[in-house]
Amino acid sequence: MAMATHLYTSYSPITSKTITTNNNSNKVLSVPLHKSIASPSLSLRTTARLSISAAAGTTALQVDGPPTSSKGPKSLPFRVGHGFDLHRLEPGYPLIIGGINIPHERGCEAHSDGDVLLHCVVDALLGALGLPDIGQIFPDSDPKWKGAPSSVFIKEAVRLMHEAGYDIGNLDATLILQRPKLSPHKEVIRDNLCQLLGADPSVINLKAKTHEKVDSLGENRSIAAHTVVLLMKK
Numbered sequence: 001m002a003m004a005t006h007l008y009t010s011y012s013p014i015t016s017k018t019i020t021t022n023n024n025s026n027k028v029l030s031v032p033l034h035k036s037i038a039s040p041s042l043s044l045r046t047t048a049r050l051s052i053s054a055a056a057g058t059t060a061l062q063v064d065g066p067p068t069s070s071k072g073p074k075s076l077p078f079r080v081g082h083g084f085d086l087h088r089l090e091p092g093y094p095l096i097i098g099g100i101n102i103p104h105e106r107g108c109e110a111h112s113d114g115d116v117l118l119h120c121v122v123d124a125l126l127g128a129l130g131l132p133d134i135g136q137i138f139p140d141s142d143p144k145w146k147g148a149p150s151s152v153f154i155k156e157a158v159r160l161m162h163e164a165g166y167d168i169g170n171l172d173a174t175l176i177l178q179r180p181k182l183s184p185h186k187e188v189i190r191d192n193l194c195q196l197l198g199a200d201p202s203v204i205n206l207k208a209k210t211h212e213k214v215d216s217l218g219e220n221r222s223i224a225a226h227t228v229v230l231l232m233k234k
Contacts, residue, residue, distance in 0.1 A: 078169060079231045081128025085120040086224040088216075089177075095223075097175065097182070098189035098206075099151055099196065104180045108223065111140035111147075117175060117189070118150035118196070120225035124171070125157040128231045129164055154196045161231060169230035170203040177223040182208040 089095070093107030098117045108114025122134045131137070138145050138153055161167075173193075175182060182189070190206045197204065211217035217224055 075165065075233065077233045079128040079130075079166065081124040081126070081229045081231070083120040083122065083124030083127060083227040083229075084225070085116045085123065086222055087114050087116050088222050089220060095180075096150075097185070097223075099149070099192045100185060100189050102180060102182070102185055106220065112138070112145050112153075113147065113149050115150035116223050116225045117173060117193070117227075118154050120227045121171070121173060121193070121197075121229070122150070122153045122157045124227040124229040125161055125231075128229055129160060129166070131160065151196055158197060165234050166231040167234055168197060168199045168203060169232040170205070171197070171199070171227065171229045172205045173207070173225060173227040175206070175208040175223070175225050176211055176217055177208070178210050178213065178218050178220045 087108035087110050089104075089106040090109045091106055093109055093114065095102045095104040095107040096113050096115045099115065108116060112119075119134055126133060126137070134153060137156070138148075186206055186208060190201065190204055193206070194201050194204050213219065216222040
């Protein structure tokens with residue numbers, strides 16, 4: 001008894017993998033199962049064959065598919081990264097956002113200067129580059145970072161970005177806090193961020209939102225930030 005089935009989609013070149021298991025059947029079964037997908041720009045071909053042979057006493061499954069590359073990841077034309085940070089707000093600490101000291105009765109409790117915006121931007125840059133996060137590169141267990149200005153972290157992230165051959169395509173950041181209102185300080189913060197990143201102001205955007213008095217952010221007990229960055233190959 002024999003039947004054949006082929007399953008394929010299109011891709012070139014094609015490689016084969018065979019899996020063999022013991023089988024006590026006296027019948028030979030060949031099953032081609034097929035399905036194809038094609039597009040003008042991408043072709044992918046995968047072929048599966050199953051045969052059972054009494055003579056050999058084995059079952060063989062052969063799959064033809066795209067080859068596995070032994071090379072490392074290619075240098076991409078662009079990369080996208082996302083950063084997030086949150087700090088508690090406590091009395092007796094300065095509130096530093098984007099390297100600017102903002103007048104407020106509370107500030108960020110943190111190992112360094114607690115700059116939630118710069119920490120978030122650093123994580124976005126590191127993420128886009130496929131590197132460890134800020135806590136691994138600048139651990140809070142290391143006393144040399146105690147009270148350190150976050151501009152140090154930004155400069156290192158920018159150095160790594162240039163070393164990898166990328167520039168900032170654009171960056172969009174959102175600050176979330178109930179108080180103080182940041183509208184009087186936004187342009188100063190953005191200008192300083194542009195200088196630290198060495199980026200044109202046209203590609204750096206900064207927004208600020210309240211948290212509608214919900215949870216710790218809305219109760220003025222914490223501050224958070226999100227950042228998305230696009231890196232372009234030089």
